[in-house]
Amino acid sequence: MDTGEVCRACEELIADRRALRRDVAARLSTHSTGLAAPAGPGDTRKGMFEALLKQEFTAQEARRAVLRERAAEERAARDAAVAARQAQVEAAAAARREAPCQECGRRMEADVCGICICWKAVEMAAAETGDLVRATWTVPTAPAAREWAADQAAAEVRTEAEQAANRGRAQGATEETSACMAKLAAELTAWERQQSALAPLAQDARADAEATAAFETEMRRTHLHPSTDDARRAARAAAQAARKRAAEHLVAAALADGRERRRETPQSEEPDPYRLGAARVRARMHRPGSSAA
Incomplete structure (x- = not known):
């Protein structure tokens, strides 16, 4: 298409x-053409140039x-490899859809069914709430009381979910919907606990240090x-914001530490029979033909 601009190609x-x-x-001037010498006076230098040019052009086109x-073969090989990999992924996905839930044995479309995913999220929210209580415990000489408070906080999350x-x-909701409601309630309770933990953590020594540094930095910009007075007000606002950020960071760090500890804790090879039984009961509830209506 003629656009009036320079075409790079x-x-x-x-x-x-x-x-x-x-x-x-250049080759013609050095007589290194590779062509036969002129056969007669009719052969001119221009003719040899055109013949050699044609020869070189043909060789370039062949290359x-x-x-x-x-390149076409390599592209076809890559396409074949991608298609083979996609077929493997689809076959694995089909196999997972045919397999039962690893938690409750219910038929599903992933490694864990939607019901169990929600209840696992409830357990995660409960565990993180317990971790937060341990992180904000202010009496280091009472570890038993700290663990009791953490267990009570986790139990509160589970109770709200149930x-x-x-x-x-x-209200007639399906078990999938009920499990989703439990998940949302647990996450809301855990979030409220996290917001409540910000106030004590904002008085932590680390938060004090951040607030002091922010205040001093702002005062150097008087x-x-x-x-x-305006500078002091701005410095106090900066210190308050730094204190809040420090508290939020301490909450996030406490949750991350708890997740890391649980990841490092060796899991028993024998599944918890109570947990598996509860999961199977939840999976059977509201199932067509089930006696639990």
């Missing part, structure tokens, strides 16, 4: 053709054809404010 093609003509002219063929699931069942 055409420029490169013209440059290649000019380079070829220069190379042919390009080989490269194009090789109550939400029971409300869903009472010249940017209309008055000293």
Whole structure:
């Protein structure tokens, strides 16, 4: 399409053709053409130039054809490898869909069914709430009381989840929906606990250090404010914001440490029979033909 602008492809093609003509002219001037000597007075230098140019152009096109063929073969090989990998992924996904849930034995479309995913999220929220209580415990000489408080906080999350699931069942919701309601209730309770933990963590020594540093930094910029009082107000605001950020960081660090500890804790090879039994009961509830209505 003629846009009136310089075409980069055409420029490169013209440059290649000019380079070829220069190379042919150089070879002709040194008599290293590889062609037979002129057979008679009718053969001119121009004729030899055109013949050699044609020969070189044909050789270049042959080399390009080989490269194009090789590139096409490589592309076909890559496409075949991608198709084979995709087939493997689809076969594995189909096998997972045919396999039962690893938690409760229910038929599903992933390694764990949706019901068990929600209840596992409840357990995660409960565990993280317990971790947060341990991180904010202020009496280091009472480890037993700390563990009791952590267990009570985790139990509160589980209780909220069970109550939400029971409300869903009472309203005629499916077990999948009830499990989702339990998950949302557990996550909300855990979030509220996290927000409550910000206040004590904001008084932590680490938060104090961050607030002090922010205050001093802002006070060194007094010249940017209309008055000293304005600078102090800005410094107090910066210190308060730094204290809040430090508390949020301490909450996130406590949750991350708890997850790491649970990951490092060796899991028993024998599954918890109570947990498996509860999962199977939840999976059977509201199932067509089940006696639990």
